Amino acid sequence: MGITKTADYTDHQNRIAVLAKALGHPARVAIVEYLLEADRCICGDLVGRLPLAQPTVSQHLRELKTAGLIQGTVEGTSICYCINPAVLQELSSFLGQVRSGCQCGC
């Protein structure tokens, strides 16, 4: 089917899944890594650095933005993107919780 039955899960489960999915592509990992180095970027900075055409880069930026992982502010002709630490924290704290609370029972 290809359709996820989101209505049958908790908001939290859906939220974590959305955030994780946003990082579930190497290009988007690369974008986040670049932002970690550069603190900010415009789409054009990534085109040329990534093995993707401009529309594809733009599309990946939009997905990161839709998930909330990055935010963009208009600056003339450009849009300045940067990481949203608060949203990153959501995913990070979920993983921390699992990691600290888990215990292999097999």
Add this chain to the structure above:
Amino acid sequence: MGITKTADYTDHQNRIAVLAKALGHPARVAIVEYLLEADRCICGDLVGRLPLAQPTVSQHLRELKTAGLIQGTVEGTSICYCINPAVLQELSSFLGQVRSGCQCGC
């Protein structure tokens, strides 16, 4: 196209993407959450708890296992699954790195 050009990214970027993608579905988040509570589970524990048929649950378990997030050991007719903390750590430390090193530049 639907095909990701993995060859054009670093091993680390691909690795993080694979782990994140494995968590990129609410059913798989729910499985990890259940494992956090129960420490272990067999497929049958999840069927009935999740709004999915047995083959679909099995498929999600396989994806988590392929990524390395969980491991399964055979126990007679059942397979006992549990979280793999070391692999979880990989993703967790990536996020920690990003979170601690990032600074909004816009």
Add this chain to the structure above:
DNA sequence: TCTTTATATCGTAATATTGCAATATTACAA
């Protein structure tokens, strides 16, 4: 105004994912 620059959106092809019914496999018990 016309052009250039920067980015987004549209349309589309190729491929991947999701979900399930049907079936196969495997281990164990009677």
Add this chain to the structure above:
DNA sequence: TTGTAATATTGCAATATTACGATATAAAGA
């Protein structure tokens, strides 16, 4: 050996994702 219980695999339909060329939009400069 036959049956049963627990999972996995197969095959398929519906939908989502990925990627890019073509085009649209919007700001700024000549």
